[in-house]
Structure formats: C-alpha cells, structure tokens
Amino acid sequence: MLNAMSTGRLFRVLVSANAASNLADGLAFVSIPLLAASLTSDPRLIAGLAAVYALVRLAVAVPIGVLVDRIDRRTVLAAANLLRGMAILFLAICFQLGLESLVLLYAAYGILGALESAADNAAVSLVPAYVRSRDLDRANGRISATQLIADEFAGPPLGGLLFAVAAAAPVFLMGGLWAAAGLLALALPRGRRPPVGGTERPPHRSFWKDASDGLRWLAGDRLVGGLAVVGALASFGYMLPFSVLVLFAQERLGVNAAGYGLILSVSAVGGLIGSFLTSPVRARLGYRTTILMSLLTGALSLFGLALTTEPAAAALFLATYILHAVVWGICATSLRQELVPDFLRGRVNSGTRTLGLLGLAAGSLAGGALATLDLALPVLTGGIVFIACTGLAAVLIQKRYMPVKA
Structure with a gap:
C-alpha cells in the first residue's frame, strides 16, 4: 500500500504530466487554426476543424471509458500522450518538407481529439489513487489552476510567437511536450487491471x-x-x-x-x-x-x-x-x-x-x-x-x- 508521502509525490508527477500536456493544448489552440489558414481561406474549412475535433471526442467517449476501466490507467495516460507526440511530430515533419495538406491536418486533429479523450479520462480516474478523499477538491483545484495557466496564459501567446518564426515551430514543441507528458506518466506505478464489480473480469466479456x-x-x-x-x-x-x-x-x-x-x-x-x-x-x-x-x-x-x-x-x-x-x-x-x-x-x-x-x-x-x-x-x-x-x-x-x- 502507498503511504501518504509516496502518494503526494505521485500526485506531483501526475500534475507535472498534466502541465506539459496542457501547455501543448494551449499551443494547439492557436497553431492548428493558423496552419489551416495558411492552407485555405475558406472559413467553412477552417471552422470544420473544430467540428471534426468535437465529433471525434463524442464518438470515442464511451469506448475510451471502457478502455480506461479495462487496462492499467497509467499505461493509457502514457500511451495517449506519447502517441499524440508522435502524431503531431509527423505533421510537423510533413510541413517542414513541404508535404502539407488540409486533409493531413484534419486527420491529425481528429487523432489528437481521440487521444486527448483517452488522456483526460485516465488522468481524472487516477487522481483518487494518489489523493485522500477529503483533499480531492483541493487537488482538482491545483490541476485546474495548472490547466488555466498553461492553456490560457502561456500556450496561446507562445504558439503565436513561434508560428511567426516558423509555421512548424509550435508543432514541433507540441510534440515534445506531449512526449514529455507521456514519459512523466511512466514514472507512475503500474496498476493491476481493474476488476468488474469487485471480482476479476470474466474472460471474453462483451465490450x-x-x-x-x-x-x-x-x-x-x-x-x-x-x-x-x-x-x-x-x-x-x-x-x-x-x-x-x-x-x-x-x-x-x-x-x-x-x-x-x-x-x-x-x-x-x-x-x-x-x-x-x-x-x-x-x-x-x-x-x-x-x-x-x-x-x-x-x-x-x-x-x-x-x-x-x-x-x-x-x-x-x-x-x-x-x-x-x-x-x-x-x-x-x-x-x-x-x-x-x-x-x-x-x-x-x-x-x-x-x-x-x-x-x-x-x-x-x-x-x-x-x-x-x-x-x-x-x-x-x-x-x-x-x-x-x-x-x-x-x-x-x-x-x-x-x-x-x-
């Protein structure tokens, strides 16, 4: 069983991974629409990115919930962030090599939406493992403050500044931040597969x-x-x-x-x-x-x-x-x-x-x-x-x- 000191340290690791991920989210909030605007002036195609992102998150919400309850949540959190990093770095390389396209941007943004749903659900589900019940609101307040600072104050202006230097620059940084979040998540202890109703999961259970x-x-x-x-x-x-x-x-x-x-x-x-x-x-x-x-x-x-x-x-x-x-x-x-x-x-x-x-x-x-x-x-x-x-x-x-x- 984890003692109070170890759980405090593990919560700080979770917050650090969340901070890196949120900073990447703040960069994406500015950078992705700017990339779209560099490819097309059609407002419908630019606005369509947000629509695709929302629809993907809606479509995967229930399957992601089953996944988070079926396998180790630390693995889900780490894999989702590492895969986000890989996907966005691939996009940055394509733009750097002159292979950019709106279809590629749409595909990447849809993948990011699905993986964000997985990372968010896993992170929220992990918090009670590292925080006492009476401290949950304080812990969630700390997570919320970190998210606001990264998403609202640091990420957007940094994304705009980097984009002015080179279109691919904020995208490369996003990839590095998501990869860092995934690696930090790997520092959390691996948990056993969650049971069903307090008992071990029966084999071949229906999704x-x-x-x-x-x-x-x-x-x-x-x-x-x-x-x-x-x-x-x-x-x-x-x-x-x-x-x-x-x-x-x-x-x-x-x-x-x-x-x-x-x-x-x-x-x-x-x-x-x-x-x-x-x-x-x-x-x-x-x-x-x-x-x-x-x-x-x-x-x-x-x-x-x-x-x-x-x-x-x-x-x-x-x-x-x-x-x-x-x-x-x-x-x-x-x-x-x-x-x-x-x-x-x-x-x-x-x-x-x-x-x-x-x-x-x-x-x-x-x-x-x-x-x-x-x-x-x-x-x-x-x-x-x-x-x-x-x-x-x-x-x-x-x-x-x-x-x-x-």
Whole structure:
C-alpha cells in the first residue's frame, strides 16, 4: 500500500504530466487554426476543424471509458500522450518538407481529439489513487489552476510567437511536450487491471456489456446521475453565449481583436481565482451549497453581461462567470471521483462527458440561431438556463446524498 508521502509525490508527477500536456493544448489552440489558414481561406474549412475535433471526442467517449476501466490507467495516460507526440511530430515533419495538406491536418486533429479523450479520462480516474478523499477538491483545484495557466496564459501567446518564426515551430514543441507528458506518466506505478464489480473480469466479456454497465450505474445513482444531468444542461447554457461571444464583443461592446483578447484574458483570471477558492469554500459550506451558489453566480453573471455595453464591465462579468464554471467543475469532478466505484470510474466519466459534449453541441446551434434575432439574446437565455440548473441541482443533489467529509 502507498503511504501518504509516496502518494503526494505521485500526485506531483501526475500534475507535472498534466502541465506539459496542457501547455501543448494551449499551443494547439492557436497553431492548428493558423496552419489551416495558411492552407485555405475558406472559413467553412477552417471552422470544420473544430467540428471534426468535437465529433471525434463524442464518438470515442464511451469506448475510451471502457478502455480506461479495462487496462492499467497509467499505461493509457502514457500511451495517449506519447502517441499524440508522435502524431503531431509527423505533421510537423510533413510541413517542414513541404508535404502539407488540409486533409493531413484534419486527420491529425481528429487523432489528437481521440487521444486527448483517452488522456483526460485516465488522468481524472487516477487522481483518487494518489489523493485522500477529503483533499480531492483541493487537488482538482491545483490541476485546474495548472490547466488555466498553461492553456490560457502561456500556450496561446507562445504558439503565436513561434508560428511567426516558423509555421512548424509550435508543432514541433507540441510534440515534445506531449512526449514529455507521456514519459512523466511512466514514472507512475503500474496498476493491476481493474476488476468488474469487485471480482476479476470474466474472460471474453462483451465490450458493450462493459459500456452498458457504466451507463446503467450512472442512470441509477441519484447524486452522480444528477450531477451529469445538471452538467449537460450547464454545458448547453455555457455555449449559448460563447458560440457567438466574438460577435457580441465586436458589435455590442465595440471592441477590436486586441480588446476581445484582453477580455478573454481577464475572464481566465476569474477561473484561476476559482481554482484556489473552491476548496476553502467547500470546506466551510459543503458541496451542495457551494454547487448551488456557483450555478446561481453563473446565472447572475450572464444576466449582467447581457445588459451591459461597457467592455470593462463585460470583462468582470465574464471573469465571474468563468470563476463559477471552475468552482462547479471542481465540485462535480471531486464528487464523481469519490462516489463512483474504481472499477466503473472510466465508464462513468465517459457517460458524463458524452452528455456534456451533447450539451455543448446543442448550445452552439441554439446560440447561433438566437443571435440572428439579437446578439444579447443567447447571453440572456444562458442566464435563464443557469437558473434552471440551480433549481434542478437543488432537487437532484439533496443533502442526504452528500458524502461526509472528515
């Protein structure tokens, strides 16, 4: 059995691997669209990259969950990152040799989406092995802070700077970072294959039987299932305004590209504050009250955003909104990590993620449609959706279902 000192060291290794991976993600956020723009000026083909990425993640979510529960999670995490590194380095070499093509870029981005799903699920499923139950929210807050710093503050500007030097430069760095994340994951102890229902897995067990077991457990658990339903509705509410946020900023707030970027940077600071705020707030108020307050805060921040035309006020409302999203995400993840049996964790994570991705897709479509009527309407509707989330959470996430923390 691992002692407290060793588990603390192992969690730091996991965080370090996550940091390297997130920095690569931040580079990709800027570099991949820039690479696409160097190959085509058709906005449909450039936007199609994000659509393919989302569809691939949705398609592989359930199979990835079964994989994470069937084999050693450390192996899944290491292999996913190493393969991402290999795939993107191959892409960089092709661009360096003048063999670039949009088809190749689409294929690489789809592969990255599938492997990111595997890495994310494995990492989330590993956290409870290295962190005490009472410290899960603090650990997830640390992971969230690392992700925000790498994804929002370091990765995008670094990616843009490197791209200006050479188109392939950020792609080579992405490959190196993902390879480093994979090698760091190999420093974690190898675990045994998870059992089924507390017993060893029967030979020749059906893949779909494994998948349906996880989905049935999720549907049958009031608290974890309730969190998943609220999360899907919150994802819908999130994408209502964010699908058209750039247009809202330009036409309603009157800011240029630089101003829009500054607003997004300020909003990311809100998320960073939320990463450190969640654990002490949860310790004082408990999970249920913290979740309800965070969802209500999300609603109020969107109402404020819908009513303002001042860029500074909009930045503060968005920062408050992102703060709420981080607090909600940390609480929901920590509860799922604590309450879901280890042998089902990957599949339940995938079921929850699938609902969230469906909510994001529906929110994007609805946000675009509402924006044709008025650009403030998706933002206002998002606030209404979060009021509904708060009410639904109050019903589904009742105090008697909450775990007791030491």
